[in-house]
Amino acid sequence: MNEEKLTRTSKKARLETRGKIITFICIAVMVIAAVSILYFVISKGLSTFFINKVSFWDFISGKDWNPTKTDAAGNALVGALPMIIGSFAVTLLAACISAPLAIGAAIFMVEISPRFGKKVLQPVIELLVGIPSVVYGFIGLSVIVPFIREHISGSGFGIAAATVVLTVMILPTVTSLSVDAIKAVPRHYREASLALGATRFQTIWRVVLRSSRAGILTAVVFGMARAFGEALAVQMVIGNSAVIPTSLFEPASTLTSILTMGMGNTVMGTLDNNILWSLAMVLLAMSLFFIIIIRFIGRRRKAK
Structure with missing residues (x-):
């Protein structure tokens, strides 16, 4: 034994x-x-500044983008400011539009009509999450761009079209995470609020949303991170013009759109290739920044 x-x-x-x-x-x-x-990525991105001797300030603040040419002083035209502005513009606008819609949908699915939300809305959200980005871009190219061209102004390509596409893309993600955050609010919070005489709307507004605020903020930041790194769908509708836009309906560009267009047309080790890696390094830094924000919000939620 x-x-x-x-x-x-x-x-x-x-x-x-x-x-x-x-x-x-x-x-x-x-x-x-x-x-x-x-x-x-970092070693390739820094090669632009240490090997090709490009000024980091000129790279970040420059407005002219044409790596194959130089200005009168012999400096390469590698200003990334138009792409940085374009990336932030479409990301912030998409987040501002999708956040209220996603929070409203999450409240409806959890607090107002959970049975309908579980049977109808939840499968729709899961379906939208699974649609490839190229499909969103093709729909934007076939529907949104012609609509803006015919009913508003311009060629149809620009930040407005990219914002609409990104809003639809990140809406399911933000909604799903917001639903999880609202569901995590303890039931006795709601019961205590209703027992004190609060209406259902007051309970949702003053108790549920405040208790789930950290989770909802995490959902919004996560959606912004996805929007900031989206490439193909944005490239198809934004116009890919490396200039600082003065209107939402003018062609613009983002970091990801310039990367996807130029990476396959450059030779490894040249300035044209290294500057694209520098754009990728900026994109990586922003992604890490979003991750840090998400973790910071998560730690604050655990501390509470």
Whole structure:
């Protein structure tokens, strides 16, 4: 009996050791992959400033983008300000439009009509999440761009068209995360508010939304991170003109649209290629910034 117990114990110990080793290997592969990507992008992005001798300030604040040409002083025309402004413009506008819609849909699905929300709206949201970005871009190119051209002004391409496409794209994501945040509010909060004589609207506004504020903010920031990094759908409707737009209905560009258009047409090691890696480094920095905000909000929620 003792020998059987020892044998079973040793087998369990070996299985546990194997499990720990496999888990450690998987984690190590993920860490190595992440560090390698960061190192590759940062090293390539910094080559523009250390090897090609491009001023970082001229890169960030410059308004002219044409890496194949130089100005009168011999400096390369690699100003990324138009793309940075375009990226922030479409991201912030899409977030401002999608956030109220997503929060309203989440409140309806959880607080007002949970049965209808679970049977009808939830499958619709899951379907929208699964649609590829190229489909959104093609719909925007076929419907939104002609509508703006015929009924508003301009060629139809611009920040307005890209904002509409991104709003529809991130709306399901923000809605799903907002639903989870509202569902996480304890039931006794609602019952205590109603017992004190508050109406359902007052309970939703003053109790539910305030208690789920951190989760809803996380959902909005997560949607902004996805909108900031979207490439194909934006490229199809924004016009891809590397100029600072003076109107929402003028062609513009984003960091991702310039990257997807130019990366396959440059030679590795040249200024044209290195400057695109610098744009990718800026995009990576913004993505990390959004992740830091999400983690900060999450820590504040746990502290409360």
